[in-house]
Amino acid sequence: MLIRKIADEVLTSGKIYDNLHTLTKTVGGRINGSPQTYKAEAWAQKALQEAGAERVYLQQCAIPHWVRGGKAEVKMIVNNKETALNALALGNSVGTSSAGINASVILINSFAELEQRKNEIKGKIVFYNYKFNPKFIQTFRAYGDAVRYRGGGASRAAQYGAVGMLVRSMTESTDNNPHTGAMTYNDSFPKIPALAIGLWDADKLAWAIQQNKSVHIFIKSNAHTLPDTVGYNVIGEITGSEFADQFITVGGHLDSWDPAEGAEDDGAGCVHSIEVLRVLKAVGYKPRHTLRIVLFTDEENRGSGAAKYVAEARAKNEKHVFALESDAGGFTPRSFGVSLSNERLEKLRSWIPLLQEYGVYEFSLGGGGADVTPLNEILGTPVGELIPDSQRYFDYHHAPSDVFENINKRELELGAINMAALIYLVDKYGL
Amino acid sequence: MLIRKIADEVLTSGKIYDNLHTLTKTVGGRINGSPQTYKAEAWAQKALQEAGAERVYLQQCAIPHWVRGGKAEVKMIVNNKETALNALALGNSVGTSSAGINASVILINSFAELEQRKNEIKGKIVFYNYKFNPKFIQTFRAYGDAVRYRGGGASRAAQYGAVGMLVRSMTESTDNNPHTGAMTYNDSFPKIPALAIGLWDADKLAWAIQQNKSVHIFIKSNAHTLPDTVGYNVIGEITGSEFADQFITVGGHLDSWDPAEGAEDDGAGCVHSIEVLRVLKAVGYKPRHTLRIVLFTDEENRGSGAAKYVAEARAKNEKHVFALESDAGGFTPRSFGVSLSNERLEKLRSWIPLLQEYGVYEFSLGGGGADVTPLNEILGTPVGELIPDSQRYFDYHHAPSDVFENINKRELELGAINMAALIYLVDKYGL
Numbered sequence A, B: 001m002l003i004r005k006i007a008d009e010v011l012t013s014g015k016i017y018d019n020l021h022t023l024t025k026t027v028g029g030r031i032n033g034s035p036q037t038y039k040a041e042a043w044a045q046k047a048l049q050e051a052g053a054e055r056v057y058l059q060q061c062a063i064p065h066w067v068r069g070g071k072a073e074v075k076m077i078v079n080n081k082e083t084a085l086n087a088l089a090l091g092n093s094v095g096t097s098s099a100g101i102n103a104s105v106i107l108i109n110s111f112a113e114l115e116q117r118k119n120e121i122k123g124k125i126v127f128y129n130y131k132f133n134p135k136f137i138q139t140f141r142a143y144g145d146a147v148r149y150r151g152g153g154a155s156r157a158a159q160y161g162a163v164g165m166l167v168r169s170m171t172e173s174t175d176n177n178p179h180t181g182a183m184t185y186n187d188s189f190p191k192i193p194a195l196a197i198g199l200w201d202a203d204k205l206a207w208a209i210q211q212n213k214s215v216h217i218f219i220k221s222n223a224h225t226l227p228d229t230v231g232y233n234v235i236g237e238i239t240g241s242e243f244a245d246q247f248i249t250v251g252g253h254l255d256s257w258d259p260a261e262g263a264e265d266d267g268a269g270c271v272h273s274i275e276v277l278r279v280l281k282a283v284g285y286k287p288r289h290t291l292r293i294v295l296f297t298d299e300e301n302r303g304s305g306a307a308k309y310v311a312e313a314r315a316k317n318e319k320h321v322f323a324l325e326s327d328a329g330g331f332t333p334r335s336f337g338v339s340l341s342n343e344r345l346e347k348l349r350s351w352i353p354l355l356q357e358y359g360v361y362e363f364s365l366g367g368g369g370a371d372v373t374p375l376n377e378i379l380g381t382p383v384g385e386l387i388p389d390s391q392r393y394f395d396y397h398h399a400p401s402d403v404f405e406n407i408n409k410r411e412l413e414l415g416a417i418n419m420a421a422l423i424y425l426v427d428k429y430g431l
Helices: A002-013 A018-027 A037-051 A111-116 A139-158 A199-211 A263-282 A304-315 A341-347 A352-358 A371-380 A409-429 B002-015 B015-027 B034-051 B111-116 B139-158 B197-212 B263-282 B304-315 B342-349 B352-358 B371-381 B409-429
Strands: A056-066 A073-078 A083-086 A087-089 A101-110 A126-127 A164-168 A194-197 A217-222 A224-236 A242-255 A291-296 A318-325 A333-339 A362-365 A383-388 B055-067 B072-080 B081-084 B087-089 B101-108 B125-128 B164-168 B194-197 B214-222 B224-238 B244-254 B289-296 B319-325 B333-339 B362-365 B383-388
Touching: A002 A263, A002 A352, A002 A409, A018 A263, A018 A409, A018 B101, A037 A056, A037 A224, A037 A263, A037 A291, A073 A199, A083 A101, A083 B224, A087 B214, A101 A199, A111 A139, A111 A318, A126 A139, A126 A199, A126 B194, A139 A164, A139 A194, A139 B383, A164 A199, A164 A217, A164 A409, A194 A199, A199 A217, A199 B002, A224 A304, A242 A409, A242 B197, A263 A291, A263 A409, A291 A304, A291 A409, A304 A371, A318 A371, A333 A341, A333 A409, A333 B409, A341 A362, A341 B101, A352 A409, A371 A383, A383 A409, A383 B111, B002 B352, B002 B409, B015 B034, B015 B409, B034 B055, B034 B224, B034 B289, B055 B304, B072 B197, B072 B333, B087 B111, B101 B164, B101 B197, B111 B139, B111 B352, B125 B139, B125 B197, B125 B214, B164 B197, B164 B214, B197 B214, B197 B304, B224 B304, B244 B263, B244 B304, B244 B409, B263 B289, B263 B409, B289 B304, B289 B409, B304 B371, B319 B371, B319 B409, B333 B342, B342 B362, B371 B383, B383 B409
Parallel strands: A101 A126, A126 A164, A164 A194, A242 A291, A242 A318, A318 A383, A333 A362, B101 B125, B125 B164, B164 B194, B244 B289, B244 B319, B319 B383, B333 B362
Antiparallel strands: A056 A224, A073 A083, A073 A217, A087 A194, A101 A217, A224 A291, A333 A383, B055 B224, B072 B081, B072 B214, B087 B194, B101 B214, B224 B289, B333 B383
16 A cells, blocks of 8 residues: 555655754744745755755745844833843834833733723733633634734734734743744834733733733834845646646745744645655655645745745646645644535545544645645635644744754654645545 | 533643642652652642542552662773763663673674574673664554563573673654663573663664674663562542442552653653543532542552552452543543443444544544553453553653653643543443
């Protein structure tokens, strides 16, 4: 059985863990416009060639270029006593003047409370302390629920006159790491600095506000946005033996946030995708359709790489059979989320007995990550994403803890095994 | 639905993570006969009372008392160059004289090779370098395959005149930690010192032997066995509302090896079991059968606690409805392994739709850990064990890395949720 051969090859001779080690330890974090981005693109081309791609090429696009400008300083001031808070500016946030800002802080637990207290906001720093809901078993649901505050909270506060915004980090971790990530401004309102703080500090700040009449926050940040720069999707292909003009895409995103190495997000997805190509070649499987591994640029900010990929596909009138993404970490695999017809879902489910030994026991409707969803929305391509166990993902996501050491070798390998098995089944038996 | 209430209670107000923190950080490793064992027994009684047990009591038994006697010294000597190896004496191993032993080492990759080379063994230290087979998806199968060398390798080597034994640690980890664990001697042959070494050192030693004509090993160990001492199963009960004389047992083992805190093995199983009682009480569920939480003594060496428990049950002619164990770590749950009739298995499988949301999607035949299996073998009790994801377990098992920090809070909680849900279903609907 070919799936058993795929598993044995990855588990005994896989290159995926070494590939991730190289990406994380010799390139490191890969935020748009950073020197590491260009090192990562060079690494990706070499890795795809070594994996056995017949062609490796780049797809250029304009990408946003936000710069952190060094470490932000955030202090809580209670009765003249200053306490440093563990903070990271959010992506796209403006900075402060070199003098920083110092203002009274108001604790806001929800947008509903913001609306109720809109007359108290003017001149203050709004601190959103909305928590991950622990009742969601899938942590991505807790993230989806809470991330509204990170993404849009600054402008919603600015419309009532806030001068700065702090947000409880998007995590349920037991440590105090701050977690960055993208935010966007509504151009109708002033742009105010927006930063995330770690959970211990968020609890400490909330407590202080609840105890004291007056708590001030000092923020100093040099974050700023430069004109767009250039990024590249890095693509490696094997031509299909029967349907050279029909494509199966497998991908992750090459960019990351900057506090760490982007190991889970999304180094894992990059090396998963490269390993799919490598292992199919290593076990002697010749894809009937053209297999395209795509390491997307700029997933974290504007999605420019995904938009470019689908625009090119559309312009060339390409036929896309299936697209699979990995952007939920290198943890032990549990299922695939897919967006496609019920008929196709039934076909996928008929393959569960072939995958269950390797960890995947379910196909659930409604998946496909940020980089393949445009193919589904614009070209109607059936898409899917690997869903690894999600319990640990937000411990590391966009945080200083997203490092190679937090990846387990075998869990990572199992992700690639299940992805390669699914690609083999789709390629061989159709979808 | 009660299972949803159980999940919400554990995820929002669970005591399990704090309980594990207390056990690992204020008690620590709990090897038979150590002062920590008695601290652990006191902790367990208090924790069961706080969880809501109506009665907490002890079951005394004799347990083996092996003492490590400080850190063993193991050095590889090649051309007069000494290199220290990261080693741990195996449980029950004898030590060396205070001068240590120094002998030529022979690399043996399998018992088959030992038999072939039996004439070369005399006066040497045998180094078994049998590796975990990475092709087993369930790592417990790789362990079961390799652990023969740890358990019986010393006497098999001693029968051909070996003076000492080193074994490659029972792990597939990417670090160099040595992993201890029980071994036994065959009394027909001399007792020789037996130690495990870390994987990097095992590879280094194997390489040196393959390169050089002569590699010596120096071993100095003060390990020794004292007369049996006393240990206690710690038991907490809630009387059944309908069938007070019928028992459902839920347990883990309180003892651990000594290199670290016994967090995964089996602190997790202890706090899982305590949380089952706590959460059923917290959500207002009154068990129909008597629920008995048992924290077994001496699982790691002779299984005295399990033997005592079943002997008492038999002597009192107790009726045992079901027994569930957790001894495979605090990782995200995937399934239960069970030993019971096919009819009962079908009934359990009919409950999968109730559990799948929380992680368990399978009941597989053939499970039940070391502490509940005697109930099955001697009394015919249906038994089962929680099977969490196994990829990381042997990174920590019996090693200096088995510490609280390697447990993820939510993964641990999900184990307790699924165990409590299963106990509720068995108690309410019968098995």
